[in-house]
Amino acid sequence: xxxxxxxxxxxxxxxxxxxxxxxxxxxxxxxxxxxxxxxxxxxxxxxxxxxxxxxxxxxxxxxxxxxxxxxxxxxxxxxxxxxxxxxxxxxxxxxxxxxxxxxxxxxxxxxxxxxxxxxxxxxxxxxxxxxxxxxxxxxxxxxxxxxxxxxxxxxxxxxxxxxxxxxxxxxxxxxxxxxxxxxxxxxxxxxxxxxxxxxxxxxxxxxxxxxxxxxxxxxxxxxxxxxxxxxxxxxxxxxxxxxxxxxxxxxxxxxxxxxxxxxxxxxxxxxxxxxxxxxxxxxxxxxxxxxxxxxxxxxxxxxxxxxxxxxxx
Numbered sequence: 001x002x003x004x005x006x007x008x009x010x011x012x013x014x015x016x017x018x019x020x021x022x023x024x025x026x027x028x029x030x031x032x033x034x035x036x037x038x039x040x041x042x043x044x045x046x047x048x049x050x051x052x053x054x055x056x057x058x059x060x061x062x063x064x065x066x067x068x069x070x071x072x073x074x075x076x077x078x079x080x081x082x083x084x085x086x087x088x089x090x091x092x093x094x095x096x097x098x099x100x101x102x103x104x105x106x107x108x109x110x111x112x113x114x115x116x117x118x119x120x121x122x123x124x125x126x127x128x129x130x131x132x133x134x135x136x137x138x139x140x141x142x143x144x145x146x147x148x149x150x151x152x153x154x155x156x157x158x159x160x161x162x163x164x165x166x167x168x169x170x171x172x173x174x175x176x177x178x179x180x181x182x183x184x185x186x187x188x189x190x191x192x193x194x195x196x197x198x199x200x201x202x203x204x205x206x207x208x209x210x211x212x213x214x215x216x217x218x219x220x221x222x223x224x225x226x227x228x229x230x231x232x233x234x235x236x237x238x239x240x241x242x243x244x245x246x247x248x249x250x251x252x253x254x255x256x257x258x259x260x261x262x263x264x265x266x267x268x269x270x271x272x273x274x275x276x277x278x279x280x281x282x283x284x285x286x287x288x289x290x291x292x293x294x295x296x297x298x299x300x301x302x303x304x305x306x307x308x309x310x311x312x313x
Contacts, residue, residue, distance in 0.1 A: 003309045004050065004057040006094070007107070007301025008032070008064040010081050015046050017054040018306035022118035026053040027302060036084045044095060060102040061308035062090045063110030063301050067152050070312075073104040076152065079170075103308045107301060108137035108155060109146050111259050111294065113311040114304030116141060119295040120257050128253045129294075130157055130244070132262035136178035140251055146311065158182070162243050181240040183215035183262055189232045190218050200228035219265045237272050244273070245280035248289055259294035266293070 002025060006015045009032060016027030028046040033039040066078035066086070073090040085093075091102035105113070112129040115121040121129075125144040131137035138157025140147040147154045158178035159171050166175025179185055194203045194210040201221050206213045221229035244256065263269065274291050281289065296303055 001058045002054055003306040004047070004060040004094075004096075005302040005305035005307075005309075006060065006062045007110075007305055008062065008082065008085075009107075009301065010065070013043065013046065014300045014302055015050060016300070016302040016306075017050050017057065018303055020310075022114070022296065022298075022303050022306070024298065024302060026050055027300070029300070032082070034081070039085070040093070043093060047094065047096075056096075057100060059309035060091075060094055060096060060100060061110065061113070061305035062094070062102065062104040063107045063305045063308070064090065064104065065107055068104050068106050069152060070103065070105050070148060073102055101309070103312045105146070105148075105308055106137070106139075107131070107304075109139040109148075110301065110304040110308050111137075111296075112139040112141060112257070112304075113146065114296040114298075114307035115257055115294060116146075117307040117310040118303065120255060120292050124254045126251065126253045127255055127257065128157075128247060128251055129257040129259060131260040132182065132258060133260040134183045136182050137260070140253075142251070157243075157247065160243050160247070162239050177240070177243050181236045181243075186215045186218055186232060186236055186262075187213060189236070190229070193228055193232070198228050201226045202229060215262060216265075219268055223268060233268075234272070237269065238276060241273055241276035241280060244291075245277050248277070248281045248285060252285070253289060256289060256291045257294055258291065263293055 001020050002017045005018050011032055012029050013032045014029045017025045019025055028049055030042055030046055033042050067076040069076055075085050075088055078086045090104040094102055108131050111131060121127040127141040129139045136158030139155040159176045161175050162177050162180060163175030167179045168174055169176040169179050190202055190213045191210040194206050202213050218229045218232060222233050278288055
């Protein structure tokens, strides 16, 4: 059996055929088209190439940012560069025969689906997943099922309020988690410090172009003993730990899985995060909830999308 997994990202559109063990048999990646007129033919060309290289899939899984109605595969909300897809059904865009089922959901739930079938959530029933990138995404499995909620918004953990009077978020709220812990938030703190001329290796390196200081360079500077970088990360990690401790009391998961580019920091993030979450949650939970990195090796979103088919069938 093969499954077609598709990830529609802001910069790249990736598709691949995946077997029942989660191995990618063939894949294609193209720059994400900038308008509908070019999207449809390029998307179909990629799918046609995969069909010729393998076979007709038993199902199709599609991951895409925004709010997706899993019952109809309709994209309900998709701000940003891919706004032109809003209101369309992903099943129609794929264009395969009607007897090939198409499953679709947002990218964070798709990532969790991959972990449910082949990764850290396998054989578990209650799991939280947080994706830490330019923003913060999230998903939850409750009693063995992906949690979607009444209008499909369940799991938007990045928009949990952690500072009621904090910075304005694009969603219209103030003080959302992703305004204090995300690659953008960490970079914003670093850029502001560099512009102020604070004593730091970041200022020496990026005084002329503060915007070149990335989240990765902040972690690197902290690992080399830079006090300012360490302070920025400690403050951000504390906010994440507080939010996560609250979520543990709400969901009581067996494990928390971290994905996304910021999670690639590894022990530099995980060790202080685990310690602070334990300190905040042990009183009621009375146990240590494991916080682990995403284990599905594929970072393209293809395997997770295929997992959505396996987890939903």
